[in-house]
Amino acid sequence: MLYNIDLPYPNQVTIDIINRIVKNHKEEHFTNDTIKNRNLGKNRKYELEKYYSNYNLTSVNCYIDDELSLECSKQYGDFFKSSDVGYSIVTLDNYSPHKGNSYLLPHVDRGRTASINLLLECGGDNVITTLYEQISIPEHYTTREELPAQYALPENLTEVCSSRLNLSEWTLFSTRNFHSVSNLESSRIILSITFWTEEFSSILKKYDSLLIKN
Numbered sequence: 001m002l003y004n005i006d007l008p009y010p011n012q013v014t015i016d017i018i019n020r021i022v023k024n025h026k027e028e029h030f031t032n033d034t035i036k037n038r039n040l041g042k043n044r045k046y047e048l049e050k051y052y053s054n055y056n057l058t059s060v061n062c063y064i065d066d067e068l069s070l071e072c073s074k075q076y077g078d079f080f081k082s083s084d085v086g087y088s089i090v091t092l093d094n095y096s097p098h099k100g101n102s103y104l105l106p107h108v109d110r111g112r113t114a115s116i117n118l119l120l121e122c123g124g125d126n127v128i129t130t131l132y133e134q135i136s137i138p139e140h141y142t143t144r145e146e147l148p149a150q151y152a153l154p155e156n157l158t159e160v161c162s163s164r165l166n167l168s169e170w171t172l173f174s175t176r177n178f179h180s181v182s183n184l185e186s187s188r189i190i191l192s193i194t195f196w197t198e199e200f201s202s203i204l205k206k207y208d209s210l211l212i213k214n
């Protein structure tokens with residue numbers, strides 16, 4: 001399930017930091033096409049293409065930044081009161097627009113149990129986030145740097161829900177469930193609050209007051 005969460009929009013200081021991170025990301029992306037150490041998503045994409053050559057794959061990058069962490073802790077720390085929470089910017093890119101819209105294959109995230117994402121740029125008019133039924137995952141899916149173990153093909157999974165997420169809304173979901181993003185035209189920018197270790201059922205209970213119930 002995708003849960004809407006009631007959290008404030010980032011303050012201006014945080015937005016300025018995010019803009020700096022995104023600007024650097026775009027410069028790196030568009031003017032310097034070499035593979036850099038921190039650009040893990042791009043390395044991974046090239047490795048994944050060996051396994052999934054039928055797809056125009058989305059590149060994923062995660063930026064962890066001290067200033068961002070500090071400002072987000074100031075603004076959001078009181079909501080969580082836990083050292084289990086971290087903050088990052090996640091960018092999804094269609095590196096090959098000439099091949100059509102790109103696809104972030106169903107995957108489980110490594111090293112985190114759940115996230116609350118704020119969508120800052122959609123990456124297209126019809127970008128779809130899909131969640132799949134929980135299946136048991138071998139431990140190495142989430143802990144080891146091994147490809148393509150954390151990925152799966154959609155035809156091997158059962159879809160639970162699909163949604164076109166809205167800009168400026170916070171969404172909570174279990175990153176231990178397979179999830180995918182399809183139909184990406186351009187850059188998708190996300191401020192992501194990460195739960196490193198807490199089980200999803202416990203998160204739901206603990207932060208029930210933040211859930212927006214329809």
Ligand SMILES: [Fe+2]
Binds near residue numbers: 107108109175179
């Ligand atoms: Fe993910």
